[in-house]
Amino acid sequence: MTPKTAAPAATRTLNLVQAVNEALDVAMAKDKRVMVLGEDVGRNGGVFRATEGLWKKYGDERVVDTPLAEIGIMGSAIGLAISGFRPVAEIQFDGFMPSVFDQVVCHLGRIRSRSRGKMSVPLVLRAPHGGLIHAPEHHSESPEAYFCHTPGIKVVIPSTPYDAKGLLLAAIEDPDPVVFFEPKLLYRSAKGEVPGGHYTVDIGKARLVKEGKDLTLLTWGAMTVTCEKAAERLEREDGASVEILDLRTLAPLDLDAVLASVGKTGRCVIAHEAPNTGSWAAELSALIAERGLLRLLAPVARVGGWDIRMPLFRLEQYYIPDADRVVMAARKTLSF
């Protein structure tokens, strides 16, 4: 969690979307090759205001409102990255990412090896992530598993303003493509101290949210906050000592941190928002049991979305796991 490059003194309290915005600003000021492109990212500053002010500051050429064409956004960003630019492409909502899967699966992570190292694709694909903001269908999705199964790309998802800024700067400077998810529920609700200026948070390192001895809650994105609520209850009501690990980077996975924590507690609940079957939680559950079978005191439990289309928002709180569901699963795991 300590910045790679020492952070200037001046730290302020920012929310997550402000931290994202500041990271983009710092990156663009530092490196002329950095561009922002997507739908409504320019004059409008993005539908969540993540790119607010950048168009005024850096102009039409570096902050580009594109036509409404995601394949065009993704493909041209790949071409720009190959040309030596550092495009940060935004897909307006997680639910519209499937339209770029073709570019992502067939090309994004393959171009370096296909070109035998002659080409690289140093771009960032930003998108909001997850539910619970009372949005329409396709605006509350968690498609990370599709990306994590795809070789050659990195998948990052911060849950604090500090990590959002540091990881986005690291992603923009990363020589390989990074899919950067932003938990939209936390855009405004997550506030925290954020240093001004430039600093990075290492991609590939999980964040130990809190230490504990009896149970590991493994999570990412907005679910991290849900797990904090659940842990607080479990400690109060059950006297359990709960450790929380926020993966921050899904791929490449910080397997050492995961195995160390579960090796210590022997019990693990994985909480996430995606349809549970075939999710990234499946890979985690599999790895934990494959690599630490003898240290498991209870089966790993997965708490995720149901294997159905997420209902419209009146019922979304019954689809996405809440603290109650995490607590229920934790109790079963603790009493196994």
Add this chain to the structure above:
Amino acid sequence: MTPKTAAPAATRTLNLVQAVNEALDVAMAKDKRVMVLGEDVGRNGGVFRATEGLWKKYGDERVVDTPLAEIGIMGSAIGLAISGFRPVAEIQFDGFMPSVFDQVVCHLGRIRSRSRGKMSVPLVLRAPHGGLIHAPEHHSESPEAYFCHTPGIKVVIPSTPYDAKGLLLAAIEDPDPVVFFEPKLLYRSAKGEVPGGHYTVDIGKARLVKEGKDLTLLTWGAMTVTCEKAAERLEREDGASVEILDLRTLAPLDLDAVLASVGKTGRCVIAHEAPNTGSWAAELSALIAERGLLRLLAPVARVGGWDIRMPLFRLEQYYIPDADRVVMAARKTLSF
């Protein structure tokens, strides 16, 4: 494995692509609503000859050579299915399926619930699957994990001519969308007895390839044949008694069969062709350990493709697991 509807006496030896072709023929003869559409499926009979003869027999209206546009194929098939037809859409190679993910993830499995049961999408999406035929990049992919993580659709992959015909007929008659993978390595190499006329094999039921006591090989597609070779060696050289389960249907999973087999043997190796991380094998490994932890005598082992772009075909046999790799993993598991 017994046909739901008694099969006529006349059985012949067919290879897998002939079985697929016969299933399409039987379905089209039986039900006027069945249509075949895709690239080169008409006059040319499909690049693998899976639709050979159908265009002559059923004509332009029911066997349609489409423009080269996969979104158009997938989307119009959805519209046709909603209209009451039974489209069987072909995507020419597994590696071109990402271009239809948008339709698959956003719509295919959601329309029934989105319309609150008023609409259904009874279509079959056929595609060849897997590698080892010395084809160019994107012609040897195993994208099943992307589909298995997507709610509302079924995913089927036969490994014998008998199952290919019976499962394809079941898929065409299924009231919900079915993604039907055909192991292209087995198109001609897999031969077997196939009854003439109409019969179905239940979707959602695994096939017990052979019984065994010491180890379960869990697999699907062309890898089933690889597992048979490996099992034969393990029994001869190691005196191990190996059980092989061919899933046949990946989603919905035949969890009872999986847990029964691994519950009995206590040891399991899962063999498949896809990049291993985040694969369907991860879901299986997770489920086995989550539901049968106390019956496991060794960690579940996954043998899959490496987490990289599959190299061009000179090296594909080192990318896709062969019998040696399965044997190596099995020995570690047996001696754990």
Add this chain to the structure above:
Amino acid sequence: MPLKTIASLDIKRLEILDIDGKADKALMPKVSDKLLLEMYRLMFQIRAFDERAILLQRSGRLGTYPMITGQEATQCVPPLALKPSDWVVPTYRGGGVYFARGMQMRYGLLYWAGDDRGTHFPEGNNDMIFSIPVGTHLTQVAGLAWGQKLNGKGGVAMTYCGDGTSSKGDLHEALTFAGQFKLPAIYVIENNGWAISVPRKRQSASQTLAQKAWGYGVHGVQVDGNDALAVYAATVEAVARARKGEGATLIECETYRMGHHTTADDATRYRDGKDVEAWRKKDPISRFKKFLTAKKLWNDGKEKNLTAETRSWIDGEVKAYEEFPAPNPLNMFADNYDKAPRALIEQRAELEELLKFKGGAKILMELPPTEGRFP
């Protein structure tokens, strides 16, 4: 460099009613007084409905809502050229289209309140809920039109997409199929000048959107989308072409989004009030009212009655909407498959367990009855 011309095309624009409500006799389509009055009623009522919906949203009684203000002609008129058995697939900005198809607007409100039960269309109508990922319905509608063609009963399929959406590859593949298979399809591009904050001229360098049709062997035409008569005439012609088996039509309706993109948007961030004012002069409703008044089909008395009628109709719809009981959470498991697989049966039981954990054993009794088929 000089070379020989091998193909030529003129893109035509249809305008019938000028902004003073004068109709060009030569272009006037056949339309009964009754239908003219119906056009006016639909446009008038949906605008009033929109205004109420916005108030509901502002007062926290409705979720994010996409208003159609200014686009009433483009939305309410084309459905009048269709039969219930013809397919219609609007966009999320489709309140006027569904209204013209006879939908009870309480369901529209329910949908935008985040309730799946809001997806509810009149029995016997071939209506479909819009696709939120814009453009993804366009190839599906090619399939619906294909189905109509194969059924051989002269049915057609009509759909809408916005000017922004016209940039999606989906339109290209849909029109490729529509042209190649001569499908009875009508694609209406509702060019309202904006894709959220992106103006039409930054969306595509094409002079018109209608001319895109030419690249697919599809008939293309641009109409004044604020002119109900022009929209009607163009639609009637397209529908006739489709029914006769002469293929698909792309109609670009040039209109203007008078409001924000949705209630969640603030258009003042990116557009100049002057443009909005300029377009207000071209308002489809006032223009049409002048036309009806000149024709002696309309007067202040009738306007007063319609206003009153409309208010009570809206009151009724809002009341009906707000009287819907909260949905049973277990509903979400219904109708995902014809037969729910084992995993869903387990998961639904898990949700029941959660509900009990939250509300105690008797909670399941207290919840409203479940709806839909399960397993």
Add this chain to the structure above:
Amino acid sequence: MPLKTIASLDIKRLEILDIDGKADKALMPKVSDKLLLEMYRLMFQIRAFDERAILLQRSGRLGTYPMITGQEATQCVPPLALKPSDWVVPTYRGGGVYFARGMQMRYGLLYWAGDDRGTHFPEGNNDMIFSIPVGTHLTQVAGLAWGQKLNGKGGVAMTYCGDGTSSKGDLHEALTFAGQFKLPAIYVIENNGWAISVPRKRQSASQTLAQKAWGYGVHGVQVDGNDALAVYAATVEAVARARKGEGATLIECETYRMGHHTTADDATRYRDGKDVEAWRKKDPISRFKKFLTAKKLWNDGKEKNLTAETRSWIDGEVKAYEEFPAPNPLNMFADNYDKAPRALIEQRAELEELLKFKGGAKILMELPPTEGRFP
């Protein structure tokens, strides 16, 4: 119905050289004798190379191979209007394009033998390997052209796609970007009449493919793709337009696929030999040879020398190709990331273990040295 015309579009077709090799003086582009001879050499040699490649495939010494026979003018000529620093992205049917860009053909053979080391272009060239999923490169090339524009050095990006591929939505989104941002891009649609077994007329109902350009504010033109001079003139004009910042061009080159789709295909299953014969009369090479001969630039002696030269060149390339040692299996792990993550380090070790399991401990010594960067 009568209405006013708001846009008039026409599509021109360029032909300069007739099938008897007579050139239309008025249309003749500026081109040096040296360049004319170079055009001929490239077309002549790539055809001979193709013939040899097919023989190699038939005798099991090469994998599936996509020949370009009949399309030599469309492939070999456009690159001659470009600089090495301009981007070029052909399709898998791009042997002639890469050859004209100066690629050593031994690498082309190596690629089609399934060896990743076949992806190898001349130093300093901005060449890119084609995309096997057709059309998926088109938006990437928009990005490459965008990069050229931002670099402000007058560079351009040229790419190819087939008539079949023109149906993919990718082209729509690529041209939307190319038109909207006035990108220095040249999109060549290589219309060879077939998409495997699907003839051009069943691919799209559009009269020409060139006219699709008008839907994007992109300049469009059709040329006789078997006429090297017309192809050259059209390309030079498009490149000039791009360098001047006047935007993108779509060039439809109408040619014909004389051979099977690939060596894995059997065209006799779906097409009539008569068409092939009709097109043989329009052969780009013999036509161009007549032209050169009339210009006294060519004669039988020169032809004889070129034939001999070509044979020994091909022999050399084939020999060089076949002398490549088998690749080290461990190569596949190189260059997947700038820094390989832990999982790949584990997996590579597992492959080493497998190799030892197969070949014994010393096998790793016996394998050829690994290539590429790892970790």
